[in-house]
Amino acid sequence: MRNIKLVLEYDGTDFVGWQIQASGRSVQQDVTNGLRQILGEDVSLIGAGRTDSGVHARGQVANFHTVSLLDPPSILNGLNGVLPQDIRVHSCEDVNEDFHARYSARERVYRYYLSLERMAIGRFYSWSVPYDLDIDLMNDAAGTIVGEHSFESFCKNGSEVDHYRCIIYRSGWVRSGTMLTYEVGGNRFLRAMVRLLVGTMVDVGRGFMPAAAFQEVLAAKGRQRVGMAAPPQGLILEEVKY
Amino acid sequence: MRNIKLVLEYDGTDFVGWQIQASGRSVQQDVTNGLRQILGEDVSLIGAGRTDSGVHARGQVANFHTVSLLDPPSILNGLNGVLPQDIRVHSCEDVNEDFHARYSARERVYRYYLSLERMAIGRFYSWSVPYDLDIDLMNDAAGTIVGEHSFESFCKNGSEVDHYRCIIYRSGWVRSGTMLTYEVGGNRFLRAMVRLLVGTMVDVGRGFMPAAAFQEVLAAKGRQRVGMAAPPQGLILEEVKY
Numbered sequence: 480m481r482n483i484k485l486v487l488e489y490d491g492t493d494f495v496g497w498q499i500q501a502s503g504r505s506v507q508q509d510v511t512n513g514l515r516q517i518l519g520e521d522v523s524l525i526g527a528g529r530t531d532s533g534v535h536a537r538g539q540v541a542n543f544h545t546v547s548l549l550d551p552p553s554i555l556n557g558l559n560g561v562l563p564q565d566i567r568v569h570s571c572e573d574v575n576e577d578f579h580a581r582y583s584a585r586e587r588v589y590r591y592y593l594s595l596e597r598m599a600i601g602r603f604y605s606w607s608v609p610y611d612l613d614i615d616l617m618n619d620a621a622g623t624i625v626g627e628h629s630f631e632s633f634c635k636n637g638s639e640v641d642h643y644r645c646i647i648y649r650s651g652w653v654r655s656g657t658m659l660t661y662e663v664g665g666n667r668f669l670r671a672m673v674r675l676l677v678g679t680m681v682d683v684g685r686g687f688m689p690a691a692a693f694q695e696v697l698a699a700k701g702r703q704r705v706g707m708a709a710p711p712q713g714l715i716l717e718e719v720k721y
Numbered sequence: 722m723r724n725i726k727l728v729l730e731y732d733g734t735d736f737v738g739w740q741i742q743a744s745g746r747s748v749q750q751d752v753t754n755g756l757r758q759i760l761g762e763d764v765s766l767i768g769a770g771r772t773d774s775g776v777h778a779r780g781q782v783a784n785f786h787t788v789s790l791l792d793p794p795s796i797l798n799g800l801n802g803v804l805p806q807d808i809r810v811h812s813c814e815d816v817n818e819d820f821h822a823r824y825s826a827r828e829r830v831y832r833y834y835l836s837l838e839r840m841a842i843g844r845f846y847s848w849s850v851p852y853d854l855d856i857d858l859m860n861d862a863a864g865t866i867v868g869e870h871s872f873e874s875f876c877k878n879g880s881e882v883d884h885y886r887c888i889i890y891r892s893g894w895v896r897s898g899t900m901l902t903y904e905v906g907g908n909r910f911l912r913a914m915v916r917l918l919v920g921t922m923v924d925v926g927r928g929f930m931p932a933a934a935f936q937e938v939l940a941a942k943g944r945q946r947v948g949m950a951a952p953p954q955g956l957i958l959e960e961v962k963y
Contacts, residue, residue, distance in 0.1 A: 488841045535842050559839060567839045597801060597809045599730045600777050600846060600957070715842070 480544045483554065484574045485510070490565040491535040491711065492603050498529045506530075509566055510541065510558070517557040518547040527580045527719040528587055531671065533711030535604065538569075538588075538718040542580040578721075586648060586720040587668060591661040591677045592713045605658070606677075606713035612684035614652050614659060620683045620693040621650045621661065624676070631701035633679070635671035635708070643669060643700070652680075662717075671708050679706035722786045725796065726816045727752070732807040733777040733953065734845050740771045748772075751808055752783065752800070759799040760789040769822045769961040770829055773913065775953030777846065780811075780830075780960040784822040820963075828890060828962040829910060833903040833919045834955045847900070848919075848955035854926035856894050856901060862925045862935040863892045863903065866918065873943035875921070877913035877950070885911060885942070894922075904959075913950050921948035 487510065495503030499511075511524050522543040530536055549557070555571040562568070577583075592605040595612065624630075624647045631643040647665040654660075661677055679696065682688040688706065696703050729752065737745030741753075753766050764785035772778055791799070797813040804810070819825075834847040837854065866872075866889045873885040889907040896902075903919055921938065924930040930948065938945050 488839075490841045490844070537842060564844060565841050567841045569838070596811070597730075599732045599807050599809045600779060601843075602732070602806060604842060 480546060480576070482542060482544050482574050482576050482578055483551070484570075484572050484578060484580070485541045485543075485558075485568055486570040487539045487541060488537045488567045488569055489535060489539065490603075491530060491533050493565060494532065496530055496532045496534065497526050497536075497539070503532075506536075506539070506566060507541075509563060513558050513562045513566075514543065514545075514554075516561045517554060518545055518549065520545055520547060525580045527584050528668070528716050530714075530716055531674075531711055534714045534716070535712075536716040539716055540580045540584070540719040540721075542574065542578055580719075583721050584666075584719050586664050586666060587716065588662065588664040588718040588720070589668070589673045590715050590717050591663075591673060591709060592715070593659040593661070593677070593681070593709075595657040595659065603712050604715070606710050608681060610685055612659065612681065613686065614654050614684065616686075616690050617652050617659075617661075617680045617684040619690040620680045621652055621663075621676075623690075623694045624650050624663075624697060628697060629700050630669055630672055630697070632696050632699055632703060632705050633672045633675040634669040634701070635675070640669060645669065645672070673714055674708040674711065675705050677709035677713070681709065682706040722788060722818070724784060724786055724816050724818050724820055725793070726782060726784045726812075726814055726820060726822070727800075727810055728812040729781045729783060730779050730809045730811055731777060731781065732845075733772060733775050735807060736774065738772055738774045738776065739768050739778075739781070745774075748778075748781070748808060749783075751805060755800050755804045755808075756785065756787075756796075758803045759796060760787055760791060762787055762789060767822045769826050770910070770958050772956075772958055773916075773953055776956045776958070777954075778958040781958055782822045782826070782961040782963075784816065784820055822961075825963050826908075826961050828906050828908060829958065830904065830906040830960040830962070831910070831915045832957050832959050833905075833915060833951060834957070835901040835903070835919070835923070835951075837899040837901065845954050846957070848952050850923060852927055854901065854923065855928065856896050856926065858928075858932050859894050859901075859903075859922045859926040861932040862922045863894055863905075863918075865932075865936045865939060866892050866905075870939060871942050872911055872914055872939070874938050874941055874945060874947050875914045875917040876911040876943070877917070882911060887911065887914070915956055916950040916953065917947050919951035919955070923951065924948040 527540040551571040629643045769782040793813040
């Protein structure tokens, strides 16, 4: 059996998320359907990260096994021909049989885009926060999560996970004009974790929560309430590293 | 009568354009409706530029006369409260009675966004041209239009204009990663002019037309066929200067 790796971009606006659900349009289902059209085969598509409803991806990685002999460029072009315009395949290649999009991943990189203005253009790809935000305080908070921590405080209820430990390699805000971008890279992320981190850091940036309190929330391991989750449309899974 | 100036941003995706039409959703109609709700008055809204269907604006300027005594911040906040999310008002101010959004404008600045990759995210705000483009040749062509010229060759049939002369102040392409941006500033623009210029310059960039031929097309004043108009979604009216 061949093992094939895809790098996918998608606009999450009209999806219930990556994962196939009982109802609603999922990326996993659309790509699986596309592969059935191209390969004449039902494959099991494994994604690196289960993005939530409305969350986008520029570098989602997926893999599947197939007996097809179709060469990678033909699969790539065939898929881009049959897939809807809100999913694009950027690359397609044969990989080792032990490659697993989810378990082989070393780092996932997310960016969250936040606009300080009210926006019409691009409102589906950023969160509009038309207030004064202190980016230095937000970076103080962002820096505290680097390293290995238990993120129970920044995890949506109902997540089925064995443990809450994640290793964060980088976490910081950059300002460019009226756009603030948060970039975070880590070995794994819990459900809604990035959005809960962003929502809480915005509370810090607005002066509603001291940066020190942010650290306390993290240390409380779920016994202390965090801020609101930032809305999904600002979040993009940028890259998965292996 | 007060004369009030608005700066507007809109996502043109779901509009038939700026101007009120027999059917379909127009920006002019939506803003006029919003003002009726806020002021209790039917105003005549004058726009600086009549953007086509699907074309966006980040800095469209409009003005209207009113007998209302409502202060500008209340009009701005009121409008943003009642307008749909794809139109945002960035500023609102009282101006001299002789200010006319269309006739007082000195310069209109448009940008056209072109991606060298197939895109899912942002596909409504750029044109995807996944081919090799020679940006130096495109800049050679872009430079030839600076100054005063007759743009009959770059004007959609059926435009009702007295003359085709436009003064172009700047015209050039910039590359940033896989995104090419064309910026053009001029005293006036004819119907679909920027899109016809971009479509023809892309032909130059792909090697389908020599840069010298671009100049001939311009000189032919409509007697020579131009390339296709670039699609509307890549075009944004960025700013109007007075």
